[in-house]
Amino acid sequence: MxxxxxxxxxxxxxxxxxxxxxxxxxxxxxxxxxxxxxxxxxxxxxxxxxxxxxxxxxxxxxxxxxxxxxxxxxxxxxxxxxxxxxxxxxxxxxxxxxxxxxxxxxxxxxxxxxxxxxxxxxxxxxxxxxxxxxxxxxxxxxxxxxxxxxxxxxxxxxxxxxxxxxxxxxLAVVEDRERIARELHDAIIQDIFAVGLLLQGLALRLEDERERREIEDAVGRLDEAITMLRRFIFDLRRPSEHGRDLVIELSRIVRQLSDPYGIEVKVTVADDLSDQRRELSGALIDDVCQIVREATSNALRHSGTPAIEVRVESGLGSLVITVVDQGRGFDPRTANEGMGLKNLRYRAEKAGGETTIHSHAEEGTAVRVVLPI
Structure with a gap:
């Protein structure tokens, strides 16, 4: 190598x-x-x-x-x-x-x-x-x-x-869930652990202290992923499910994405959703989390923005997700969309939603996705 x-x-x-x-x-x-x-x-x-x-x-x-x-x-x-x-x-x-x-x-x-x-x-x-x-x-x-x-x-x-x-x-049968939990533990966790060892080995080749710290941080995030998987395995083995909190999940996602960049990402879930939050289906929460992940990751990687705002609001039979940055922007009519925006559109369409992107050079970008509830 x-x-x-x-x-x-x-x-x-x-x-x-x-x-x-x-x-x-x-x-x-x-x-x-x-x-x-x-x-x-x-x-x-x-x-x-x-x-x-x-x-x-x-x-x-x-x-x-x-x-x-x-x-x-x-x-x-x-x-x-x-x-x-x-x-x-x-x-x-x-x-x-x-x-x-x-x-x-x-x-x-x-x-x-x-x-x-x-x-x-x-x-x-x-x-x-x-x-x-x-x-x-x-x-x-x-x-x-x-x-x-x-x-x-x-x-x-x-x-x-x-x-x-x-x-x-x-799969919903208890025996199948138990088997999946074993496979997650025996295969996936071991794969992630192996990637962590690979990163640690490559770190030894670097003389730059800052780069070594970045690798140590990455290994730390892999350790966190292993911890989350173990919690997931524990949940698999429990007979009942517990409600999910959209605010907590979104906050965790944007924190994991933004920490390496040192950029502030503000998450706001409107007050009128507070009573519905635990009533949102698991599939809808998954869609919201993945769309926010895609839009936020795209802004962090490409916009050069100093800050990002994520808003989740409710409309008439719909849920509205808006991700706004203050970066360099682009002309949606002429720009060749990267895979980040293409993936975002794909996710929204798969969930029955619509995506709108407003952007101008040096004026930032606003991504708006409307999903049916």
Whole structure:
């Protein structure tokens, strides 16, 4: 393994936090591809999911303009170099994709790609899919390879966690809940613990005291995640559920997101919701928390804002979420939305809601999501 620069290692830590923050599997896969693209400086990235017949059954890509993606039409199924990566389950790094003996060229309307980095994403002892990156100016380096392999390890653990959560939501029988609790303890907690050991080992390679402290903080957050999982396991084994407090959950989320940036995030839940708070369904609270997480994370990472305000209010048969920053803003008519905003829109639409974004250069951004109650 190469010695990773402090700046890129810090980017890796932030990227890991973004990936693991997603409980929805599709959003998680998009976040992994986008994080890998941003971390390496590649123009395009994708995460392909491998099916039972060793072909790609899903292909989540970032970096393509919508018109280009539409013109290409069919998504890859795993031929050429992509097929070689599926069969070998080993990292492939190329300066020029066309020089590989298994290269089969590109379909009509596909942009030309030369530099290539492909890394398997493993869940347990099986390859779940592959992470693909192309078109980095100057080509991919050994350091890029190490960083993306680390991201793939983190993504694999996050996929396992997401799958386990999905299974838990489908199962209500006491025996099944007990079995899931054991699997969470024996598999997921051990994976998170292993990632913590990996970070601690990488910290020993750094001489900068500030960077070491950042890593120690990240390891501390992983320890907190393990503690939360253990509480979750305890709750699984209890026969009854307890009410959830939206204010407490939102405050915890924004604190975890904002602490690394040192930016104040104010959370306000309107008084007229106080009597309803424990009556909100668990699914609705999940949607609110994930939307606030996505919008807040996007503002922290990209806006350069000194402060963020999160408001949750009730309307006529609806719940209104507003996240406002004082950052640099953008023109929604011309800007290419990053995966953060795309994931946010996806979550809102999945919950039957609508998303509105108001932004102007140097005037900040307001994200407003209306969800039905």
């Amino acid at each position: 190469t010695v990773v620069s402090p700046e890129r290692f810090s980017s890796l830590i932030q990227g890991a936090a973004t990936i693991t923050a997603n409980s929805d599997l599709t959003a998680l896969l998009f976040a992994t591809a986008e994080t890998a693209r941003e971390t390496t400086g590649a123009r395009y990235a994708a995460l392909g999911v491998i099916g039972e017949h060793s072909t790609l059954v899903e292909f989540h890509h970032v970096g393509f303009e919508p018109a280009t993606a539409e013109a290409i039409g069919h998504l890859p199924v795993g031929r050429g170099v992509l097929g070689t990566l599926i069969r070998s389950a080993q990292t492939i790094r190329l300066d020029r994709l066309q020089d590989h003996p298994d290269s089969t060229g590109f379909p009509p309307n596909h942009p030309v790609m030369e530099s290539f980095l492909g890394v398997p994403v493993r869940v347990g002892d099986r390859v779940f899919g592959n992470l693909y990156l192309t078109e980095k100016p100057g080509g991919f380096t050994e350091e890029d390879e190490d960083l993306v392999e680390a991201l793939a390890t983190i993504a694999g653990s996050a996929v396992a966690n997401s799958r386990m959560q999905q299974r838990m939501r489908r």
